[in-house]
Every structure is written in C-alpha cells, then in structure tokens.
Amino acid sequence: MPLEEELKQSAPRRLVATDPGFASAFARLVEESRETAAEVDQTVAEILATVRREGDVALVDYTRRLDRFPATIESLRISAAEIDEAVASIPASTREALELAAERISAFHRSQMPDDHDTRDAAGVRLGWRWRPIEAVGLYVPGGTASYPSSVLMNALPAKVAGVDRLVMVVPTPDGIVNPLVLAAARLAGVDELYRIGGAQAVAALAYGTETIRPVDKIVGPGNAYVAAAKRQVFGTVGIDTIAGPSEILVVADGQNDPAWIAADLLSQAEHDRVAQSILITDDTAFADAVVAAAADHLSRLPRRAIAAESWEHHGAIIIVPSLGDAVPLVDRIAPEHLELAVADPDSLMAHVRNAGAVFLGRHTPEAIGDYVAGPNHVLPTSRAARFASGLGVNDFVKRTTYVGCDPASLAAIGPAACVLAEAEGLGAHALSVAIRLKGKD
C-alpha cells in the first residue's frame, strides 16, 4: 500500500468512557511506557572518568571520533566571528521572529522573580530568606536535526533573567555542521561561552571542568540517552534539570471546533518524535471522526509525515466522554505536558484540573504558540511528572538562603524548647550550644 493510502487510514486507538472495559484500557494508556531504555550507563561512566582525568585531550579525542569533526583544543570554543557570521546569514524575518520571541519570553520570566523576605516575629526572632542566582550554568543543546533555536531561548533566557553570571552552552557539530539559528539564538539570549562539543563528554566538561572550560554549578537542557545518563551521573557534583521524556499533548475539545484546527494541534506533537503522544478527549463522536479524517488529510502534506503518522497511530488516542466535565479526572490521571482546552469557557474547566504542565485556553490558542512566542516556558514536565513537577522557570536558576537571628531576649524565649527537644533526641552538643548561651553570660 503506498504511503498516501496508508496515511488516509491512519487513526489512533479509540476509548469510550461508557464502555465496560474503559477503566483498564485507560489504565493501560496512562501506564504504557514510551521511553526507550538504552543501556548506556557503563559507556557514559567511562567517558565521564576519561574527561575528568584527561581534560581537553579527551574532549578533542571524543569529538573527533564521535562527531567526526577534526577538533583541536584551540577550536573547541566557537569564536565570536563564527557567531557573527551565523547571525548575518539569517533572513531578516527569522531574526525578527527570534527577537520577538526573546522579548516575550524575557518579559514573562521577569515576572517570575521570587521575593525576598525579612521579618521579626512576636518572640523577637528575626526570620527571612533571600534568593541569589546560581553563579555558572551549563546549557546542553542537541546537534543535528533536533537543534532548535527556540529551545536555546527557553533554556537560556530564564537563566539570564535570574542573573546567572556565566552561561556556558555546548552543542555538538557532527560532521562540522552547526545550525546558524542556534548560534544566533545563543547570541540573542546572552550566552557567555559556546563550545562545539556534545554527548556525555560535554556533560563531563561542564561538571568537572577542563583546562579550557571552567566547571559550572548546574546543567540544563535536553539531550539523547547518553546525555541524560551523564546528567544523572554527575547529579550531586552539579545540579541538573528534570530529564525530559517524549513530548505529549492532550486536547479537550467540544464539537464546536473546526476539526482541521484540532487535527493540526494533535499532529504538532506527533511530528516531534515517533514516541510522542497526542490524545483527544471529546464528548462528540462525530467530531472525533472528523478530526481523524482531517488528520489523515493534513498528514499527506506534512514534511514530517512519516514520524507524525507513526506517533499518531501507535501512541495517539481518542477518548469519548459523556460530557466534558467527565474529562477532568482523566486529565489529572494523564497529567499532560500540554493541555489544550478548546471550549467556549476554558477557565471553568481549568479551575477543576490539578495536573498539567501548561494549559492553552480556548479555540484560538494552539499549543505551538507556546512553543515559540507566547512567553511561558516550553520546557515542561513529561511522562506524568506534572503530578509533582513544574516547567522550567527563573526559580530553576536561583537558590534560597534562609536565615535566623536571635538576641539574648528572643533566644531566652524559644531556646528552652530547643534544649528539651535536643535532649529528647539524645543530641547533647545541640542542647549545650543553646543552654550555654542561656546561662546569662553577655
């Protein structure tokens, strides 16, 4: 069967909430793993140890072998001239779009800066906290086809808004190929240093430092299985962000939507990855049929049709519910990365939802608007992590120091209770350190 014919029949599984087998079919959908568990831990451990031991020499060696690029120690860093050249090569419309995106992302994230706090309570104890930016952050950017300028902006700008002093980007350039848009986005976002390295070796360089690359305090950004394993292994030496799984969208739509719009939204996640997941929940069976037909029609014209079709057929789903209110508990179980509420009154539906990375309100807010220019971050919790995690933000690039200040009077007020508890826990020096100050000296 030719591809065009296949695409016309492309359809995901369908679950009907009133069917007797729904509960177990839904549980299977929620629990099915789309992660590809590559066994790379041992290889990664060896790469980390080698870079830690040999520094730049190891970086050059791995880059020559794994990225087929004739690296030298001197050329590890991407020069300002190369970045200038990349910026100059970009069409004006693209540059302007990047600038608009950068402006809007920065503005949104500026509103996220958390507040400091300083107070004196009824007992006279001074209590507070203050936030400070992390000093140095590493940003991993994948090479090749998954090298997205929008991801550079989404990871780098919150760090810069937070006040990170030194933002270091690494991006592999397999066979010497680098995406000029990525360099332009790095320039626009204020990245301070760029290196043409990737894989576990780049993560090692950021975590441990080499002669050329000073170590950082935290590493963020998406990567392949080697990068993810390397981030897990250096965690503790440096901070890391969440390990991202395949992308997901859940669209809750009534029958009043244009099925072609909703179909495009579902495919916009499906085209990311063969293991991406797109789910539609609707109360209108005829609308569901129309969406499936519209998706088949779109697919025939999409550049990434092979990927999108595979994701849509194998991991997509359509769930028919008696009424859209019945969608809410299903949404919370799925805890989607992206949730579109394509209904007339999205606020009242959102008020009942607990678990979602980001919500797109109403019929005129396609998820893709959030990928690029809306302002909120597009780095979001996947694989049901929205139950317990948030998207990337300014708070990922600052850390809080709490503080306490007592004078003799306030220590006298609360110190005796501390002594009682320390004694009860058998910690004599804890009790002593308070009691010795309560004795009246000073």
Place this chain on the structure above:
Amino acid sequence: MPLEEELKQSAPRRLVATDPGFASAFARLVEESRETAAEVDQTVAEILATVRREGDVALVDYTRRLDRFPATIESLRISAAEIDEAVASIPASTREALELAAERISAFHRSQMPDDHDTRDAAGVRLGWRWRPIEAVGLYVPGGTASYPSSVLMNALPAKVAGVDRLVMVVPTPDGIVNPLVLAAARLAGVDELYRIGGAQAVAALAYGTETIRPVDKIVGPGNAYVAAAKRQVFGTVGIDTIAGPSEILVVADGQNDPAWIAADLLSQAEHDRVAQSILITDDTAFADAVVAAAADHLSRLPRRAIAAESWEHHGAIIIVPSLGDAVPLVDRIAPEHLELAVADPDSLMAHVRNAGAVFLGRHTPEAIGDYVAGPNHVLPTSRAARFASGLGVNDFVKRTTYVGCDPASLAAIGPAACVLAEAEGLGAHALSVAIRLKGKD
C-alpha cells in the same frame, strides 16, 4: 591512652590563608568526599521489582527478614490507638516543646506560599500561572537512633502547609522498636497514614503502591544508602527531594566570642555523624586555640563524644584568615549547609555571601536553634549543593501550571512569528496549527 586523654588532644587540621600551600590545602578540604559509596544498586533494584510484583506479601516478607519484626498485612499500618498511646507516654514538657516547634515551623512556611499570576499583555495575550499542591506525598523517616521527631515536623509541616491531601509516612520499626516521639510528631503534623516499613521496600510501596498502600506522587525524607538508591531508581515514576549527604557547619567568628559557645556549635554538627564536618574560620589565632581547648573540654562530657571526636578530628578544620572579609570567597567555595556569622555586624558579612543553605546571625544564634524551633527548615543542601539548591520548603510540595490564552486579535499579533520559527525548525504541523487559525475563519 584512655579516651579522656585522647579527647583532650582532639583537634582538627589547621589551614592558614597566608601560608604558601593554602590554596591547594583548601582545595583538598573542599573536594574531599565524605560520602560512603555503598554498592547497593543491584540489591535495591531487586527489592523494588519484587515489591512491584508481589505487593503486600513482599512488604511483609522483607519486614520480617530485614527488620526482624513479625509483620502481617493487617499490622503494616500503625493504628490510631498506637499513636494515641505514644502521645500519652510523652512528658508534658516535651509535648509542649514539640507544639511550639510545630507552630513556629508552620508559621514560617505559611509565608512561603508562592503567588499565582494572571495578566493580559500589550498584545492582548492572557498569560499566567497557578500553583497547586501535589496530591499525595510519602515521607520516609529512618528507624532506630536516627529517628528524629524534629525531622518529621520539618518534612511534614511544609507539605501540609502547601495543602497536600494525603501525607503518608513510613518508618521501620527494627525489632519492633518505635520512637514514640516520632509518632507524636506525625500526629501533630497531620500525617494521614503511617506504616511500619522501611528500606527500599518502603520506597517501592510508596512509588508503585500495594494492596494496602496507595501510591504517592513524590517521596521526601532522609534515609540510609538503600533508601537513597531506591529514591534515585524510582525518580521519574514519582518526584523525590534531594539526596542528603553528611551534615556540615561553617562558623565565621571573630575573637570577641566566648570560645566555649563556638566550640559547642562546632560539636553540634560533629555529634551527628562520624563523617559530619565542622569548620571554623577566624581572624584570631589565639581565639582558634581557645576554641580547640573548649571543644576538648566539652567532648569529655558529651554523650556522643566518640562520634563527635572522630568527626572533629578527621573532617573538622580551622582556617585562619587575615581579616573576616577574606572569609567570604572561602565560604562561597565551601557552600556550607549551615553558616554561623558570630560577629558584631553579621548582616554586612551576609550581604557578600552567595552560597549557603541557612545563615545564623550573630553571637546569640546557635545553629541548633534552627534545628528545632526557629521556623526555617532544617532540611538543607549538603556537599556544596548550596551552590545550586535550596532547603526544603513549601515550593517542594506545590507545582506550577502556566497558561496562555489568545483571541483572534492577539493570535494575529504574535502568530506570524510563531509560523516563521516553526518553518525555520522544519516543524510543519506546528506552523500549520497557527496558520490555519490565522486564515480568518471564525
């Protein structure tokens, strides 16, 4: 040599900032690992798989074997009657101290509740975020001698302040022994369910659920190497907090302090653990000598003198600096869990410090006051993690959902830039989902 004699000679290493070898000696101090890397990953993976497969039966089996407790499925849960009994067994003074601590910890954490945000920007795009509590949280509490009621309060109360619906505590009761103070603290903190299980099997039960224990969304709390490895392995299925290393204190003190006070503070960390670390930075050599003498004197009378002496001698340090301003870059390199600023004007020193988990201001604020009753959390980043991480707080029990809302006009304002970027990234369905709405329909 008898122990008393040994203790009198107990002294940590001394580093002098003006010595030629200082830089490398300081680097060794900062980089020296005090973690004990137990190889438990394989064992833990087997325990997790067994509990996931066999549920309650596996929990009972492991509890009988590893905790030497005749567990049954029916007795896994600690009953309200047992907790009543524990509460009744506690002296009134201890109960009152726990109540004061709970009140102050709750009050401080209530002030941490993050704000929601809802705005419409110049382009007419609605942008915002809202925080929601995590639905179900598991709290691991170690058994035996490290079973601290203060840790129960510090982990449980921020979760309850955040609004977590279901807080589930697990605590092993090796040989059937349970600390009544821990049960009383759990009652006081509003823990909803308590189970007498521990180790990797308890982490598995919380992450995957069993017939008796419904799964949670996040697991927090300290534990041994098995618990830490289990938390790492279930990360992704559930959220976890940071893996805590050995405790640390850094005291910056001038010569105007009572050396006995400062010695008590240093030993209050040393008594936690043989691999705990206590460091004094001072500009006064004679004061440093007096602190060492006072510590030796205290040690002879402390219940946990063997542990405290070993930590103080093997991992403690005294650093002599020309002036206390010179301490600041050293503090930031060490990035201590606890920082005491025992000086006349601690604020001006704190203003220059970047990396610390919690700060204790002035001569009358021993670190132990923060362990129990001050209010800020005592779960803090260790092993230099204060460079990139914060102590536990309300934000660890809530998650943020961002949202975007466009109408036709605001989509028309920012949509074209999204299309340009999507096309530049080769993501045709992304571009389509925006373009199809810009065509004027609706």
